Amino acid sequence: MPAKVDHEARRRDVSAAVWRVLATEGFGGLTLRAVATEMGATTGLVTHYFPSKQALIVHALELAEARTRELVPSIEGLRGLAALQQALAGVLPLNPEGTEINRVWVSSWDVALADPALHALEKARYKRWRARLKPLVEQAQQDxxxxxxxxxxxxxxxxAFTHGLVVQALFDPRAFSHKRQLHLLKTHLEALRP
Amino acid sequence: MPAKVDHEARRRDVSAAVWRVLATEGFGGLTLRAVATEMGATTGLVTHYFPSKQALIVHALELAEARTRELVPSIEGLRGLAALQQALAGVLPLNPEGTEINRVWVSSWDVALADPALHALEKARYKRWRARLKPLVEQAQQDxxxxxxxxxxxxxxxxAFTHGLVVQALFDPRAFSHKRQLHLLKTHLEALRP
DNA sequence: CGGCGTACATAACAAGTGTTAGGTATCTAC
DNA sequence: GTAGATACCTAACACTTGTTATGTACGCCG
Known part of the structure; x- marks a missing residue:
């Protein structure tokens, strides 16, 4: 059983290329050729690591979720409203990587709405996100x-508020500066305080 | 100058076909062939009324905006918070047509993020929407x-809240029933009341 | 009625798509 | 050193894509 190259590592290289394509071209521009030339290789390599385009798309979405999770700063040491604010702010496009991730995310909704399998995945992802937020909300309510x-x-x-803000910020980053996004989030949470 | 067919009417027929394609396939599935077969014609007809695919996309987006505007119920006789609630509720996917429009809308964000011209159009559309909401918000503040x-x-x-709710509802219509969407909107506005 | 311009079908086009099948080099294991 | 499996390239495949050119039918105006 030969192992001249680290299969997992090489697969991650392909991942990275997929990501770069998505960040610049969106899902509409995601093609095997684009991924291949992005990493200076051929379609043969891509299909070697991903059996089909569908697999590649699914993987890209998993990647987006993983990146989102590691983008969101740790809320350790925080609880309640402060933790919640941190968790929500972490999703916003406040830096190049956050913008990239959200672009990929929003752009994925086209395929996700058209394809039943991807639709189900996205729905589940939303559910997971809400589940992660719920304890923080409950704490804030207790407080x-x-x-x-x-x-x-x-x-x-x-x-809803957060993702709606993401979309507006993506289309008009000038009107939704980093400072304003954070201000809107903060003000919004304050306005909800009983 | 012959006029055996009503050019504008025929153009609207093409429009309708474009719309049906978008509603079922999203922007990723919008092709000249799809539009043509949708109306039982050929690509020749489509290109006769729309010089290029880009023109067709732009037209489709205008269509989406127009449909949104006529979908939103009249707020005549209402003012302030009541008018605002009505205006926001009108955007939600509360009926088949509302769902269709929002599907098209959300699905358009893929192309809109990738293409600079469409990006600018979408940004302007958002600006217009906010401008239309602003007087209602100001009234509600005065009240x-x-x-x-x-x-x-x-x-x-x-x-942000409204569009974020739209997206979640599109992906999980079961969890976001019409009743719950309206409830969330109402509760949200009430929670903001000073 | 003859000419002209519109309306559309037909069809070809080059380019790009996902997928699949050889082919070759290279490493590991014996 | 040989056998076998992996990694990847090359190349072809069958389609689909947007665009363009050609042809034809037909209503209007003279």
Whole structure:
């Protein structure tokens, strides 16, 4: 069983190329050739690591989720509203990588809405995100920093606010500077305080 | 100068076909052939009314905006918070047509992020939407139904909340029933009341 | 009725698509 | 050193893509 190259590492190289293509061209521009030339190789290499384009897309989406998770700064040491604010701010396009990730994310919604399998994946991803936010919301409610009521509703509303802000910021980064995004988030959370 | 067919009417037929394709396949599936077969014609007809695919895309986006505007129910007789709630609720995917429009809308963000010209159009569209909401927000502030402060910030936040809700509802219509969407909107506005 | 310009079908085009099949080099294991 | 498996390139495949040119039918104006 030969192992002249590190299979996993090489696969990550392909991943990186996929990512770069997505960040610049969006899902509409994701082709095997684009990925191949991006890493100075041929389609043969790409298909060697990913059996089909569908597999490549799925992988790209997993990648986006993973990157999102590691982008969001640690909320260790924080709890309640402060942790929540940190968690939400971490999703915003406040730096080049955050912008990149969100571009990929938003751009994926086209394929995700058209393809049932991807649709299901995206739906599950949203669910997971809300589940991760929920305990923070509940803490904030206990601290009387957020109004009482169904925490699931609050989580959904906050997720909505955040992603809606992401989209607007992507299309008009000038009007939605980093400072303003954070200000909007902060003000929004304060306005909700009972 | 012959006029055996109503040029404008025929053009609208093409429009309708474009729309049906977008609603089912998204922008990724928008091709001249798809439009042509959708209306039982050939690519020759399509190109006769739209010189290029880019023109077709631009037209499709204008169509989406027009449909959105006529979808939103009249807010005549209403003012302030009530009008605002109505205006925002009108954007939500609460019926088949609303769902269709939003699907097209969200799906367009892929191409819109990748193409500079479309990017500019989308940015302008967002700006127009916020401008239309602004007077309602200001009225609501005067009525003390919304907290004081920069109205532009409030508008952006409400637009964010609404569109973020749209996206979540598109991906999980079961979890975001019509009733719940309206409930979330109502609760959200109430929570903002000073 | 003859000419002209519009409306569209037909069809070809070059380019780009995902997928698949050899082919070759190179390493490991014996 | 030989056998076998992996890594990757080359190249072809069958389509699909947007665009363009050609042909034809047909209503209007003179």
């Amino acid at each position: 009387n920093d957020l109004p009482p009521g169904n925490p699931d509703d609050l989580v959904a509303s906050l997720a | 003390n139904d919304l907290p004081p402060g920069n109205p532009d910030d409030l508008v952006a936040s409400l637009a």
